[in-house]
Amino acid sequence: MLHCENLTLGYDRHPAIHHLNLDVPAGQLLAIVGPNGAGKSTLLKGIMGQLKPLQGHLQLNGIEREQIAYLPQQSRIDRQFPISVTELVGMGLWHKLGSFGRLTKAHRHQIEHALQAVGMQGFANRPIASLSGGQMQRTLFARLYLQNAELILLDEPFNAIDSRTCQDLLQLLQHWHQQGRTILAVLHDSEQVRHHFPYSLLLARQLVAYGATTEVLTPENWQRARHQIESFDEHAPVCHQSEKDVA
Numbered sequence: 743m744l745h746c747e748n749l750t751l752g753y754d755r756h757p758a759i760h761h762l763n764l765d766v767p768a769g770q771l772l773a774i775v776g777p778n779g780a781g782k783s784t785l786l787k788g789i790m791g792q793l794k795p796l797q798g799h800l801q802l803n804g805i806e807r808e809q810i811a812y813l814p815q816q817s818r819i820d821r822q823f824p825i826s827v828t829e830l831v832g833m834g835l836w837h838k839l840g841s842f843g844r845l846t847k848a849h850r851h852q853i854e855h856a857l858q859a860v861g862m863q864g865f866a867n868r869p870i871a872s873l874s875g876g877q878m879q880r881t882l883f884a885r886l887y888l889q890n891a892e893l894i895l896l897d898e899p900f901n902a903i904d905s906r907t908c909q910d911l912l913q914l915l916q917h918w919h920q921q922g923r924t925i926l927a928v929l930h931d932s933e934q935v936r937h938h939f940p941y942s943l944l945l946a947r948q949l950v951a952y953g954a955t956t957e958v959l960t961p962e963n964w965q966r967a968r969h970q971i972e973s974f975d976e977h978a979p980v981c982h983q984s985e986k987d988v989a
C-alpha cells in the first residue's frame with residue numbers, strides 16, 4: 743500500500759528523513775518508533791501530502807488521500823476553538839457533507855454511535871474546551887471512527903492519557919486492524935509496542951530496521967538509532983545520493 747523509494751523529506755531543503763526505502767502492505771498494524779527528532783512525524787506529514795519529497799518517491803497504491811484519516815499530536819490541536827463535541831466529531835463526515843453541509847438527523851445518529859464506541863455518550867453538546875485530555879482524545883477517535891478510512895495515521899495517540907483510556911483506544915485499534923484497515927502509529931512506549939503492534943519501523947533520520955516488532959526492537963537496533971541521530975548534521979543540505987549508492 744505504501745511504497746517509498748529513496749525518499750528524502752525535509753524542511754527548507756534540509757532533510758529530516760533521507761534515502762528511505764520501504765514497502766508497507768495493506769492491513770498492517772505498524773508502530774513507528776525512534777529517538778526524538780528521528781523524523782517520525784515528518785514521515786506521517788509526507789504520507790498525508792503536507793510535505794513534498796525533496797528527493798525520491800512516495801506512493802500510495804490503491805488509495806486516495808481522501809481515504810486517509812490523520813490524527814496529529816494533541817499539542818498541535820487548538821482546544822480553545824469554540825466548537826462542540828458533535829461539531830468536532832462531525833468533521834469526520836466532511837467528505838459526505840461538503841464544506842458547508844449541515845448535519846442531518848441521520849448524521850447526528852452516526853455521531854452519537856461513534857461517541858458511544860469511544861465511551862463518550864452524553865458529551866455531544868459539551869464545548870471541546872471543557873474536556874479533559876483523555877476525553878479529548880476519545881472524541882478525536884470518534885472523529886476517526888466516522889471517517890471510516892482505509893489508512894489511519896496516528897501521531898503519539900496515547901501521550902498523557904490514563905491507562906484506562908489508553909486500553910479502550912488500543913482495543914478500538916485492534917478492531918480496526920481486524921477489519922483490514924492499515925494503521926501507522928508513532929509511539930514512544932516500547933512495552934506498548936511489543937504488546938499491541940506486530941510490526942515496527944525504527945527510524946533515525948533514515949531506516950534503522952523494519953519488520954516484526956520482536957526483531958526490530960532489539961538493544962542493538964536502538965543503539966544504532968541513537969548513534970545515527972547523534973551523528974546526523976541538522977543543517978546539511980539534501981545530498982543527491984542515488985538509490986544504487988544506498989543499497
Ligand SMILES: Nc1ncnc2c1ncn2[C@@H]1O[C@H](COP(=O)(O)OP(=O)(O)OP(=O)(O)O)[C@@H](O)[C@H]1O
Pocket residue numbers: 753758776777778779780781782783784785976
Ligand atoms: N516545521 C518544521 N520546520 C523545520 N524543521 C522541522 C519542522 N518540523 C520538524 N522539523 C525538524 O525535523 C526533524 C524531525 O522532526 P520530527 O518532528 O519529524 O521528529 P519526531 O521523530 O517526530 O520527533 P519527536 O519524537 O521529538 O516528536 C527535527 O530535527 C525537527 O526539528
